Amino acid sequence: MAVTLADVAARAGVSSATVSRVLNGNYPVAGSTRERVQRAVEELDYVVNGQARALAAATSDLVGVLVNDVADPFFGLIASALQSEIGAGGSGPAGGKLAVVCNTGGSPEAELTYLTLLERQRAAGVVLTGGAVEDEAHTAAVTARLARLAASGTAVVLCGRPPLTFPDESPGVTTVAFDNRGGARRLTEHLLSLGHRKIGCVTGPLERSTTRHRLEGHRAALAAYGLGPRTAAGADGTAGGDASRLTVHGGYDRASGYDAALELLRREPDVTAIVAANDTVALGVCAALRDRGLNIPGDISVAGFDDLPFSVDASPALTTVRIPLQEAGARAGRLVMGRQSSPPGGVATIATELMVRASTAPPKTRS
């Protein structure tokens, strides 16, 4: 079948150990011998067997990357930057790993299943991206799994999800977190400062950390303006500011945005602005508003989140909160490769930036 180390050794007239040394280059070998070996390798078109090497050396060339869906630009950008970062570099020890991309679809079970598959492969590292599902049992399961991976030498990095707390001392799991809360707060403050008071909120799935953080930021901004949610008792829903009535939950997809916008208009026709769960959802919101004959931002302002590439080309260009996803992905890549030291406390928080564009404007003055 395939040519092996022994074949090369035979052809070069040396022992297989010598060939191994030449290949790995981390051991002194005489120049003439080295050349002979290299020639034999070329002539035989020899390609090392990574699995055998991995088994013998107890190393791995694989790094797992868990994403909800690579087709979603949010994850695509992270995965791309990450892959480029770990794939580059020499074919030596700390360079040239392969990225194993796993679509979990946001399913906790899939997450655990892939974690098992990666553990099977004795992956050199694992990166979990995107918001976490905030279910106690699942969090515990993931924590335990990651602790085990880390303990067995797998580098574990969290990117875009909140840090995990481990029972024992931190097993070296590092986190690249996004400042979703701060970004959301600044975004809502921007709308408030424009004069909006009835701000609809189309959020993501209830159980995800990203959803919660963005919602918290939004509410914090409202509260600072005295528009916090009132206690349910005695609330009659007359005055503006009823946070729960102005909040609609949905998925992180365009269709959810479309539906949620219609629902919002039904509940509160006077809404003057809508903050969406992310840019994709915002596009759905915009489409719904247009279909209703509403002008953006003339009649209603709309804002997204993430600043995905298409946002600037949307109609109108979307006001949003920028997350430097490629930087984050690259950083996660460096961390998982051990090319960059872990930040103090094991958590690096990536700042987010408000991008004011054409989809937000002061509310229409009442006619």
Added chain:
Amino acid sequence: MAVTLADVAARAGVSSATVSRVLNGNYPVAGSTRERVQRAVEELDYVVNGQARALAAATSDLVGVLVNDVADPFFGLIASALQSEIGAGGSGPAGGKLAVVCNTGGSPEAELTYLTLLERQRAAGVVLTGGAVEDEAHTAAVTARLARLAASGTAVVLCGRPPLTFPDESPGVTTVAFDNRGGARRLTEHLLSLGHRKIGCVTGPLERSTTRHRLEGHRAALAAYGLGPRTAAGADGTAGGDASRLTVHGGYDRASGYDAALELLRREPDVTAIVAANDTVALGVCAALRDRGLNIPGDISVAGFDDLPFSVDASPALTTVRIPLQEAGARAGRLVMGRQSSPPGGVATIATELMVRASTAPPKTRS
């Protein structure tokens, strides 16, 4: 360190061979023994060593996916569908492979490098996506490499690139091709039928097969309308239809579209329509036209290609050619897994569909 088969065997009071048989389930084992083994596995939190298994059984759980860039929705959609297809299914033999995503950035060298890395890993399959670089030496190198991979049992699938011709009998390399030529032709015919005669063409990188095919389709449509490129001799550039002057090459990115549109307007201010290399480029074209104060489609019509998700939300909604990328990716996944038989001739051509939306309209009548 990690718990091994032997540990499980010891705990269950059986031989390691028996444990192996229980795990793989492809051999008769007594019910009681099986239960004992399974309990031991659970109690010890045993996870098979994929590398050792791969080495011993000469199998692999890895499928390589070469893309230009996963962050590009075109590739992201293919990769996503592919991953979901191969990742699903039981953890048995023909189910549950891991997708190794490799960003080549369109570089021939990177392509070969990753092919080597995947060969190292003895990948179960390899899928090359997107247009090929049409360089003779490189094509030969890739062909040789793929022939070797295929010969050694690796399933090789081409997705979105033209079929390769192998010196010997076809080594079972199957191709999922896109009808770029037909799609481009119908798109340009659409513009011609609207009355356009000076149609600018912003194409992709010269050396890529996708670029060539789309350009061929475009030119075929023009030729059918008697607007083919005139022979250089005696051409004075007066009449419309000078294909080369109306064609600008660039990359497959937004910035290229922006620049190319400006260049096109410089060369030929009377252009009434522009077909772009793909949707991303089209967005750049639209941005440039807007910045020039031109209305789309009032002053100039613009069309894209691929029908990426954001195209429908562009301003105005983009007329484009739809390629069912997820279907293609899923099919490539099934083919590489051997779950679907190869099409006759080894080539399946995916049809493309013209999507007429708001960015194209009849040309403005001369004032």
Added chain:
DNA sequence: CTGTTAGCGCCTTCAC
């Protein structure tokens, strides 16, 4: 500097 010798952890004929 180079060859020899053991395994890495698992699968897979063979016997029983």
Added chain:
DNA sequence: GTGAAGGCGCTAACAG
């Protein structure tokens, strides 16, 4: 049905 033994291809001590 189950155990014993050999080997997958390579690396890593250990001698020399």
